[in-house]
Amino acid sequence: SAETALRVAGNFSQNTKQVAIERAFFEGLGAAAGVPIGMNYNPMDVVGVKAPDALRMLRGGSFDVMSVQIGMASRDDPFFEGIDLIGVSTDMGALRKAVDAYREAFDARLQEKFNAKVLTLWPFGPQVFYCNSPVKTLDDLKGLKVRSFTPSMSAMLEHFGATPVTLQFSEVYPALQRGVVACGVTSPTSGNTGNWPEVTSHFLPLSVSGSVQGHFINLDTWKKFSPDEQAKLAAAFRTLEDQLWDFAITSNDEAVACNTGGQSCTNHKKFSMQLVEIAPADQARIKEAAEKVVLPIWRDTCNAVDPKCTATWNDTVGKAAGLAIH
Amino acid sequence: MRTNPVETCLGPLARLIALVAGYGVLALSLLITAEVLLRRFLNLSLQGGDEFGGYVLAMLAAFGFAYALLERSHTRVEIVLERLPAAARRCFNLLSALSLAAMAVFFAWRGWTTLAESIEYRSLSGTPMMTPLWQPQAVWVAGLAFFALVAVASAVHATILFFSRSPNLARWYGIKTLGEELHEHAAQLGERSAGS
Amino acid sequence: MIGLLPAAVGFLVMLGVMLAGVPVAVALFATAALGALTYLGVPSLLVFGNQAWSVLNDFILTAIPLFIFLGELLVRSGVTDGMYRSLTDWLRRLPGGLLHTNIAASSLFAAVSGSSVATAATIGTVAIPTMERYRYDDRLTLGSIAAGATLGILIPPSINMIIYGSMSNTSIGQLFAAGLVPGIVLALLFMGYILVVSLVRPSLAGVTPPAVPFAERLRNLVDILPPLVIFVLVMGSIYLGWATPSESAAIGVVGALLVTMAKRRFSIAMLHEAMLSTVKISAMILLIVVAAQFLNFVIGILGIPQTLTRAVGSIASSPLEVVLLLVVFYFVLGCFLETLSMMIATIPIVMPIVVHFGIDPVWFGIFLVIMMEVALITPPLGMNLFIVQGVRGRGSIGDVMRGAMPFVVIMLAMVGLLVAFPAIALWLPGRLFP
Ligand code: NA
Numbered sequence: 001s002a003e004t005a006l007r008v009a010g011n012f013s014q015n016t017k018q019v020a021i022e023r024a025f026f027e028g029l030g031a032a033a034g035v036p037i038g039m040n041y042n043p044m045d046v047v048g049v050k051a052p053d054a055l056r057m058l059r060g061g062s063f064d065v066m067s068v069q070i071g072m073a074s075r076d077d078p079f080f081e082g083i084d085l086i087g088v089s090t091d092m093g094a095l096r097k098a099v100d101a102y103r104e105a106f107d108a109r110l111q112e113k114f115n116a117k118v119l120t121l122w123p124f125g126p127q128v129f130y131c132n133s134p135v136k137t138l139d140d141l142k143g144l145k146v147r148s149f150t151p152s153m154s155a156m157l158e159h160f161g162a163t164p165v166t167l168q169f170s171e172v173y174p175a176l177q178r179g180v181v182a183c184g185v186t187s188p189t190s191g192n193t194g195n196w197p198e199v200t201s202h203f204l205p206l207s208v209s210g211s212v213q214g215h216f217i218n219l220d221t222w223k224k225f226s227p228d229e230q231a232k233l234a235a236a237f238r239t240l241e242d243q244l245w246d247f248a249i250t251s252n253d254e255a256v257a258c259n260t261g262g263q264s265c266t267n268h269k270k271f272s273m274q275l276v277e278i279a280p281a282d283q284a285r286i287k288e289a290a291e292k293v294v295l296p297i298w299r300d301t302c303n304a305v306d307p308k309c310t311a312t313w314n315d316t317v318g319k320a321a322g323l324a325i326h
Numbered sequence: 327m328r329t330n331p332v333e334t335c336l337g338p339l340a341r342l343i344a345l346v347a348g349y350g351v352l353a354l355s356l357l358i359t360a361e362v363l364l365r366r367f368l369n370l371s372l373q374g375g376d377e378f379g380g381y382v383l384a385m386l387a388a389f390g391f392a393y394a395l396l397e398r399s400h401t402r403v404e405i406v407l408e409r410l411p412a413a414a415r416r417c418f419n420l421l422s423a424l425s426l427a428a429m430a431v432f433f434a435w436r437g438w439t440t441l442a443e444s445i446e447y448r449s450l451s452g453t454p455m456m457t458p459l460w461q462p463q464a465v466w467v468a469g470l471a472f473f474a475l476v477a478v479a480s481a482v483h484a485t486i487l488f489f490s491r492s493p494n495l496a497r498w499y500g501i502k503t504l505g506e507e508l509h510e511h512a513a514q515l516g517e518r519s520a521g522s
Numbered sequence: 523m524i525g526l527l528p529a530a531v532g533f534l535v536m537l538g539v540m541l542a543g544v545p546v547a548v549a550l551f552a553t554a555a556l557g558a559l560t561y562l563g564v565p566s567l568l569v570f571g572n573q574a575w576s577v578l579n580d581f582i583l584t585a586i587p588l589f590i591f592l593g594e595l596l597v598r599s600g601v602t603d604g605m606y607r608s609l610t611d612w613l614r615r616l617p618g619g620l621l622h623t624n625i626a627a628s629s630l631f632a633a634v635s636g637s638s639v640a641t642a643a644t645i646g647t648v649a650i651p652t653m654e655r656y657r658y659d660d661r662l663t664l665g666s667i668a669a670g671a672t673l674g675i676l677i678p679p680s681i682n683m684i685i686y687g688s689m690s691n692t693s694i695g696q697l698f699a700a701g702l703v704p705g706i707v708l709a710l711l712f713m714g715y716i717l718v719v720s721l722v723r724p725s726l727a728g729v730t731p732p733a734v735p736f737a738e739r740l741r742n743l744v745d746i747l748p749p750l751v752i753f754v755l756v757m758g759s760i761y762l763g764w765a766t767p768s769e770s771a772a773i774g775v776v777g778a779l780l781v782t783m784a785k786r787r788f789s790i791a792m793l794h795e796a797m798l799s800t801v802k803i804s805a806m807i808l809l810i811v812v813a814a815q816f817l818n819f820v821i822g823i824l825g826i827p828q829t830l831t832r833a834v835g836s837i838a839s840s841p842l843e844v845v846l847l848l849v850v851f852y853f854v855l856g857c858f859l860e861t862l863s864m865m866i867a868t869i870p871i872v873m874p875i876v877v878h879f880g881i882d883p884v885w886f887g888i889f890l891v892i893m894m895e896v897a898l899i900t901p902p903l904g905m906n907l908f909i910v911q912g913v914r915g916r917g918s919i920g921d922v923m924r925g926a927m928p929f930v931v932i933m934l935a936m937v938g939l940l941v942a943f944p945a946i947a948l949w950l951p952g953r954l955f956p
């Protein structure tokens with residue numbers, strides 16, 4: 001019935017594949033977990049919810065479960081952004097280690113400040129560069145205009161001599177096409193579904209982050225379930241998390257092939273961007289830039305809210321990634 | 327012809343803050359044009375033009391709501407109302423003033439709690455400028471509070487006019503007739519021709 | 523998820539509250555609040571503050587006040603009289619004479635104004651006294667002005683397109699490009715109709731205005747430059763990749779400021795009048811947008827769009843049938859509602875249907891704008907009819923209504939053309955954004 005239905009705000013409907021996975025999961029959740037629950041699932045943009053409002057809405061209880069874009073939601077607490085700072089985890093394996101290391105502290109803070117609990121943490125996939133001019137190495141970014149959407153990303157781009165330009169996501173495609181910006185950063189799959197290869201020529205698989213997402217549940221809703229039901233639901237969400245990680249890894253490999261006209265392209269639109277070979281030195285320079293410019297910015301904003309940020313991060317993500325905030 | 331006392335008291339202030347919002351729009355135009363030219367010719371980006379634009383829009387809305395109310399510019403559908411007998415029309419004009427006031431008070435209240443949350447969390451705009459969110463939101467809430475003040479004053483005044491059976495209820499809280507609107511438009515064009 | 527019946531009741535409640543003369547924004551908000559309290563509980567209502575901030579703090583919507591400001595500056599710079607006079611010099615010999623000027627002047631002004639109502643008021647003020655002087659047929663005159671001015675929202679820039687683009691996540695640059703060709707085609711259809719009527723019944727067209735020497739005509743061409751220059755600035759900056767659509771509006775404002783200075787009309791008093799007018803109109807629109815987005819939030823959670831999509835799916839089986847259904851829906855609704863409010867209130871329920879049936883969102887945006895143009899000149903409530911009658915200030919509004927009727931038929935024919943040849947709308951954006 002309408003009262004007991006779980007109200008769920010899903011991810012953005014443009015992320016068609018992830019939304020399809022989510023939708024199928026939520027609609028089958030009651031049966032799969034053996035817990036009697038109704039379901040009211042809508043992608044967040046369909047119900048006019050903006051990503052940065054997610055944590056406030058969860059706390060207020062206007063949704064029971066939300067698919068949260070952690071980068072955007074960190075507006076209300078920079079601590080959460082610590083899970084996936086620009087330049088820290090440059091491949092999916094390293095990212096998973098960092099996420100697992102941070103999970104406990106993340107969940108504790110979410111419960112304490114926003115009355116919500118972590119169910120899943122998973123990435124969209126490596127955030128890579130789509131450029132409309134010949135870019136072979138990081139040095140070629142010098143003097144180019146690159147779309148940026150976070151403070152740490154702007155700092156990193158400036159570190160490499162690029163000019164960060166802020167643009168709304170929906171304006172990036174026309175901006176790339178008309179040369180308002182030279183490069184945009186997103187995942188291979190998102191870029192492919194958004195047709196970015198139509199307006200860009202060079203594909204740099206140089207990952208600066210994984211764009212971590214999460215499914216969080218309102219704590220009051222969670223406590224309404226019996227411990228037995230909670231265990232069943234938690235197990236079900238673990239399978240969702242694994243599914244989304246697998247999807248991020250396989251689909252992005254496949255999308256890279258499609259963007260660059262490779263043989264193994266099957267599930268995405270095929271384009272013919274030039275695949276740029278990344279020198280190992282450039283990977284290392286990203287990490288170095290993270291330590292030099294990104295971590296200090298985050299340290300200052302996060303410690304301003306909670307002085308324990310540095311210590312917590314060093315003990316968890318820092319240890320996993322072999323980096324430290326000083 | 328006597329003027330509306332609510333307008334007499336609050337009109338000048340409403341006009342002043344509407345002008346502030348107007349200068350915000352002008353500043354935004356100049357800033358964005360500069361951004362576009364710098365980006366094109368000097369490969370330089372000021373960054374944050376879009377963020378500033380968002381704040382200007384929020385401020386313009388909040389500051390303009392009250393001004394538009396005093397100018398009786400919030401869209402209402404007159405098609406049924408103008409065909410009703412005068413007594414019924416009076417009831418609906420009162421209903422309109424009361425319901426707008428209720429909504430304006432709700433807006434101001436929820437605006438305030440939004441600001442309070444931003445202060446509590448020390449929220450930053452999720453953009454390269456890292457603006458503390460309470461700063462633009464405080465300006466926004468001030469505008470919403472002023473809108474609530476004007477709307478409540480108008481509703482109280484309309485209620486008094488309703489029970490004293492004053493014909494001014496229709497004049498000040500009825501739907502602006504097209505004649506009135508065109509008169510204003512003509513006045514603008516006239517002032518323009520006079521200047522030539 | 524609620525059924526079709528409660529959804530229909532909700533829609534009728536909203537319509538009823540609107541027709542009771544309560545401000546449109548309040549009607550939308552009250553309906554949303556009622557739905558939230560009945561089905562969702564208090565938390566969904568309390569989230570309103572954060573929702574409102576997110577909606578208002580949106581750079582894409584800043585294009586609305588910027589384009590309004592641009593129009594306000596231009597009207598006060600006195601470009602319209604000169605523009606009208608110069609167009610008359612060139613079009614006066616065509617059968618129908620000044621009637622063609624009305625359409626051409628409206629189209630030209632539309633290229634810098636985002637609103638049809640502003641276009642009607644501006645062109646009407648210049649055209650009606652001139653037309654009366656040369657003794658043109660009343661109905662044809664009034665109809666040509668009321669209908670010509672509707673082009674204000676079809677020829678870019680267009681406030682309706684900005685709102686549609688922002689609510690449906692459609693590229694505003696593409697929408698602008700898509701509106702240009704249909705705008706020109708519709709203007710030509712209007713002129714074709716005027717030409718035919720004037721040839722069949724020459725008495726309807728009045729006295730031909732006196733000839734102007736060729737050299738002077740050339741010199742006066744300067745007067746149609748300001749709107750053209752600003753149009754080129756705005757559209758050119760988008761096309762050349764200098765600016766995004768919202769940024770282009772700001773460039774247009776700076777251009778308009780330079781025009782007022784060049785025409786020696788700039789003064790602080792004039793600037794303040796333009797600002798106050800901009801703030802008033804923008805606030806009026808934004809209050810409706812905020813309330814409508816909240817309604818969107820509530821009906822989205824209630825699953826009304828899915829319910830409606832299913833219902834439409836059971837009546838219509840092809841995109842063509844959906845479009846025909848929507849023509850009837852918007853034609854009827856357009857008789858009674860103000861266009862911007864109607865558009866904002868219906869996009870959340872119509873868009874999912876459009877997407878479900880695989881209709882191109884850019885094409886649909888143009889379709890929607892043409893239906894809004896129809897609504898502007900259909901009685902009993904047609905804003906352009908009222909404005910033209912108001913400017914005229916004598917006789918009966920029945921003259922305006924009857925004069926506009928043939929143009930309604932032409933607009934519906936235009937919708938038919940758009941359905942038969944979608945390329946009319948999609949060719950240009952396809953070329954500019956391949
Ligand atoms: Na226009």
Ligand code: NA
Nearest residue numbers: 856897900903
């Ligand atoms: Na109408």
